Amino acid sequence: MITVEEALARVFALVAPLDTEEVALAEAAGRVLARPVTATRTQPPFAASAMDGYAVRAADAAPGARLSVVGTAAAGHGFAGIIGPGQAARIFTGAPLPEGADRVVIQENVQAEGATITLGGTADAPSNVRAAGSDFEVGESVAAPRRLRAADLALMAAMNLPTLPVTRKPEVALIATGDELVMPGEAPGPDQIIASNAFGLKAMVEAAGGTARILPIARDTMASLKTVFGLAEGADLVVTIGGASVGDHDLVAQAAAELGMEQAFYKVAMRPGKPLMAGRLGTAAMIGLPGNPVSALVCGHIFLIPAIRKMLGLGEAPAPRREGVLAADVAANGPREHYVRARLTEAGLVPFDSQDSALLSILSEARALVIRPPGDGPRRAGERVQYLPL
Numbered sequence: 001m002i003t004v005e006e007a008l009a010r011v012f013a014l015v016a017p018l019d020t021e022e023v024a025l026a027e028a029a030g031r032v033l034a035r036p037v038t039a040t041r042t043q044p045p046f047a048a049s050a051m052d053g054y055a056v057r058a059a060d061a062a063p064g065a066r067l068s069v070v071g072t073a074a075a076g077h078g079f080a081g082i083i084g085p086g087q088a089a090r091i092f093t094g095a096p097l098p099e100g101a102d103r104v105v106i107q108e109n110v111q112a113e114g115a116t117i118t119l120g121g122t123a124d125a126p127s128n129v130r131a132a133g134s135d136f137e138v139g140e141s142v143a144a145p146r147r148l149r150a151a152d153l154a155l156m157a158a159m160n161l162p163t164l165p166v167t168r169k170p171e172v173a174l175i176a177t178g179d180e181l182v183m184p185g186e187a188p189g190p191d192q193i194i195a196s197n198a199f200g201l202k203a204m205v206e207a208a209g210g211t212a213r214i215l216p217i218a219r220d221t222m223a224s225l226k227t228v229f230g231l232a233e234g235a236d237l238v239v240t241i242g243g244a245s246v247g248d249h250d251l252v253a254q255a256a257a258e259l260g261m262e263q264a265f266y267k268v269a270m271r272p273g274k275p276l277m278a279g280r281l282g283t284a285a286m287i288g289l290p291g292n293p294v295s296a297l298v299c300g301h302i303f304l305i306p307a308i309r310k311m312l313g314l315g316e317a318p319a320p321r322r323e324g325v326l327a328a329d330v331a332a333n334g335p336r337e338h339y340v341r342a343r344l345t346e347a348g349l350v351p352f353d354s355q356d357s358a359l360l361s362i363l364s365e366a367r368a369l370v371i372r373p374p375g376d377g378p379r380r381a382g383e384r385v386q387y388l389p390l
């Protein structure tokens with residue numbers, strides 16, 4: 001059995017960054033910017049008022065000064081005149097500052113009578129002027145790669161970039177396998193359960209920036225498995241669920257091998273997730289997840305998401321770990337790296353009593369996977385440990 005680290009390195013070797021496509025700004029949320037982009041304009045393009053009030057010359061801006069109002073500047077409608085000594089212009093937030101003015105006195109500090117104003121306030125008031133280019137200058141770049149968030153998109157809109165180069169979304173085909181499975185909403189027979197894992201994995205893949213297709217459930221026969229593998233055509237990554245262990249009905253490895261899968265590994269020293277496999281299947285990478293629901297989802301966090309991030313151009317990095325404090329004693333670990341489902345409380349990490357890899361109710365409550373290295377000794381409450389946030 002290989003280590004988690006070695007298995008992840010082999011998964012990374014199976015995938016490469018995907019090509020780039022240009023998408024409309026409005027469709028780019030959550031996509032990964034593939035190349036740096038450059039502002040095609042300066043923002044603000046002119047010195048702009050930050051407040052509603054009166055544009056004046058700083059030299060005139062003494063409390064008690066009386067100035068005559070010679071024009072109006074609004075956002076989108078500048079004042080073409082020049083503000084001379086003793087003069088002011090009515091101005092609104094976002095308007096270009098008229099020539100001659102270099103200060104805006106907010107209207108709360110002004111008394112207006114017809115076309116004359118008297119300034120109140122204090123002499124050291126802020127200028128209330130945003131300098132041209134104070135946000136960004138034409139030619140300024142935004143670095144890539146980066147996952148595009150709301151603020152990035154607003155920034156790129158302001159830079160007047162109507163489309164953006166992004167990495168193509170990895171397409172993941174999810175294949176649940178097993179005679180015992182039916183889809184949610186169907187009526188299960190007496191020996192059947194609902195296929196749940198693909199739904200958790202789809203959510204995980206899509207949150208990471210891929211798209212996932214849930215294929216029809218493959219039955220425990222070579223013919224059915226091969227048929228459903230055929231439906232995965234075109235996917236960048238084929239993910240099977242179940243049928244990975246040593247039982248008489250665990251046929252995934254055999255079916256994949258008969259379809260030409262070159263296996264990169266089978267079995268990893270981890271718990272849950274031991275019967276994990278991966279390889280190359282035609283033009284796609286393949287990851288064969290164990291069927292136990294917690295095993296499938298934990299392997300999703302540890303292998304599937306990092307693989308998707310690499311395909312998105314975000315580099316090779318394991319799932320990010322944090323450090324926390326144990327709030328309960330834990331026994332010595334066995335020979336496999338254990339991902340212990342735990343609550344994250346104010347007192348620290350509290351592992352659940354049951355770590356059975358079939359228990360989705362516990363995984364759903366858990367907010368952390370405490371990482372117990374192989375052979376780790378017993379640990380006491382208060383000791384620091386590493387965990388993966390969920």
Ligand SMILES: Nc1nc2c(c(=O)[nH]1)N[C@H]1C(S)=C(S)[C@@H](COP(=O)(O)OP(=O)(O)OC[C@H]3O[C@@H](n4cnc5c(N)ncnc54)[C@H](O)[C@@H]3O)O[C@H]1N2
Binds near residue numbers: 198242244246357
């Ligand atoms: N003799 C041994 N038996 C088992 C071993 C072993 O080393 N020797 N390993 C155990 C471990 S660890 C795991 S994990 C499981 C994984 O086995 P499979 O990948 O072959 O999974 P299945 O047998 O198909 O299913 C296991 C379990 O999970 C349920 N399942 C499967 N798919 C789904 C799905 N899409 N949604 C919900 N639940 C699913 C399935 O009904 C089984 O209950 O093997 C152990 N056995």
Ligand code: MOO
Binds near residue numbers: 273
């Ligand atoms: O590895 Mo199995 O995933 O321990 O339940």
